[in-house]
Amino acid sequence: MKKVYLLLFLSLVSGLVSAQVRVSGKIKDNKGHILPGASITIKDSYDGGTTDSSGNFSFKTYEKGERTIIAKNIGYKPVEQKITIDKEPITLSFNLKEEINELSAVTVTAGSFSAGDKQRGAVLSSIDVATTAGANADITAALKTLPGTQQIGEQEGLFVRGGAGYETKQYIDGTLVNNPYYSSVPDIAQRGRFSPFLFKGTVFSTGGYSALYGQALSSVLLLESIDLPEKSEIDASISPLLAGLGTQQLAKNKKSSWGINYNYTNVALYFGIVKQTPDYFTMPQFHSGDANFRFKTKKGGMVKYYTTFSYNQLGLRRQDIDSLNLKDAFSLYNHNWYNNLSWREYLGRGWKMNLGSSFSTNKDNFSQQLQDANNQLKQYGSSTFWMQAKGFTNVGRQDLAQAKAVFEKKLAGISAIRFGTEYWHAYNTNAYNDTLRKLTENYNAVFAESDVYLTNDLAAKLGVRFENSSLIQKADIAPRVSLAYKTGKDAQVSAAYGIFYQKPEYQQLFYTTNVGFTKATHYILSYQKMSITQIFRVEAYYKKYDDLIKTIPVSYNYYSYNNTGSGYAQGIELFWRDKKTFKNFDYWFSYSYVDTRRDYMNYTARLQPNFAATHTASLVTKRFFTDIKTGFSLTYSFATGRPYYNFMVNNSGKYYLADQGTTKPYNSLGFSAYYVPSAGKTNAKTNTVVFASITNVLGANNVYGYNYSYSGLYKQAIVPPAQRFYFIGVFLSWGVDRTDDAINNNL
């Protein structure tokens, strides 16, 4: 028995007296680059070391026998190796393989700008949209400070890279929004219907976008709604132009929420003070109400429902272009109801599902009549048909129901495949005077896309989309490819290629459905260097247009259309945002150059379109003064003149170019100020924001184009209804911060 104790004792002591053994070596990555700061450990012991600046490590150990040694470095897969430690020094070398993970991996950014509060690589946040001078919290207006967009003031929409406004489509939670803007009024751009605060993320793609989206030749704006609000609150807004009241209620368990809002806008008081060029006989009024309901599912998924209803009306009189004694009186009544229901769910085993559905109905009732000096109706017969055509009534209705399903499976690392299908059912009617036209469209698409990460530095997105339209009885296949390669810390080169199809607009389809898809092919190359506080990007593109719609005049009020148009756009764009260089000062600069020609609609040849300025630049600046809790923003936008044309029909029923010119350059300086008394208090119960803004501070007389008289002898400049737009308002929110409740409940 004594021997046993002795043995035990010896074995304990031997650990202390035996000699140390040196373990040394080198750690590299699998490309042979040395890895400084990597760690090496003998498993279940304290012994180990870290590599020096040349990748070498060296340490001593008392451990003996067979042991496992682990080499690891952040961002790399750890490597284990069995070694036997005896008396001799040990030399080891390790090659660690890079681990592909979302934080360090490159993301494909060619053609797209990410905006959002929580998104990685976000260019603009919703606060940016609200505070950018000149934008007045309109998403589209704020996006116009990014490269690739045109400064268009005579109609709504995003005119991207030589594309017309209808070539940009908006999606909310994956499904198309049929009427993203308030209904058109001739020569006056309307605002978007959706507040920037509804969304947590926005991707504005100016080209080369994913196969998940279709039916947009130039660009898509992808809006992702907020999941759950951070807290319950009551919101109110008050201004001489509008008043609103709403609430968001977050359940105590933070698993569900609901909200309702109502807003009313009436510009009568404002127009009484600030003179407008048109004579408004029906003051613009907007009623809008929305409601939402959202809840988290058991598996961490999300169900969201959002609905909004709006009604608006206006009536305005302007000088008639053919007769000095007459006026055109235009009036509009619009009803719009939009619904969106989406369900995002994790299905397990790396599967994710996104279901989206939406239904919208929009009714525009607009009419125009000629009026004399006493505002009395004036009618003309068919002998002066161009005058007769100025009096009309038009009732249009657009219904759209959609369903979309996308399934995603995570593969090795962060590679993924995505596939799905979507279906649109559209019903459009239009009654122009006594002529009623109806169209029913069943559109469906299937698509598949895969994100392939070859390393952390090289990623590819490969996609294909198949689309079919029952209305024009055409199908197409659209391939999409994009690549990104990381060239250094925060820097990358991306490239994208894709084919994009879009069905002709309903105004044309009402006349003929014997047309095909219009087509655009995008080629994009971009370089980007981006840190949290600075973004630099330069992008070059070439876009080829095929099968654009051409107009064939049949009679003075009847047209036919075919797909014989074509065109191209090419250009270079710069973007620079910097929050770092000057303390508390944030600015961004955009510059776009576009060379574009197209032969479409009534154009007589390939011409520079009237919505494309060759050079466009914007500078946005923001500074928040903490001591007075007030922020100021200045936005300056510049665009070179845009061409304008007068196409007339000759005796043989063909268009000819009767006159053309170029507008003078566009200039606008916007200013806004916002006072936030609760700034900096994370637990403030009442949040107040006082917001004031002026557009076109310098009073530049901007001209967006010209309208021509029937004779073609007289032209009239298209100008904004007023030189400047002023806004002042107070936004209040009373929050019930549930974090306090959570703490109190646990005490």
Place this chain on the structure above:
Amino acid sequence: MKQLFFIAGMFIASLTMAQSKYEAAMTKGLQMYKDAKTVADFQETSSYFERIGDAEKNQWLPFYYATSALYVTGWMDPKADKDKIAGECSVILTKADALDKNADLYCMHQQLDVMQMVVDPQTRWQTFGAAASKALADAKRADSTNPRIYYLEGRTVLGTPEAFGGGKAKAKPLFEKSIALFATYKLPSPLHPNWGKDEAEKALAQCQ
């Protein structure tokens, strides 16, 4: 019977020896921490503590120091990638969180949140700022007598503009409270975190 006692005694001896091996290693680590000067020194100290933690499996202190030593490197070079360092720190701190929940760990969380907030305070104060104040609230709930809580709270208040409810006057009582608590603070063991008194005194001097 005697033999049994003897074996039991040997067993206990070997246990206490293992214990003291841990203590010795920790003491050595704390000395390394004290002597560390360069970023590489701190990184090495951090890996050293992490190795101890990984080997011990049920001690939160090594992970605490491993996090803390790495955290320091985030402030040493003004060009350091604070997001990356905070991310690496969080990976280690998660291992400590799995073993214990206490005021010092919550304080460490607060320090990491603040480090990430300062990268872009204007857009991040709402997220990381809120997370940092939540971490301190958690710390107070765990042990309201930990003096480091009030030192860190004071630092945040001191760094906040006066217009936003910060400034010297508001920070001062927090540093005073921290120093008062240090006077009665009992260190659970010589290996437990024992920093903050000098820092609080220096910060208080700044407030005068």
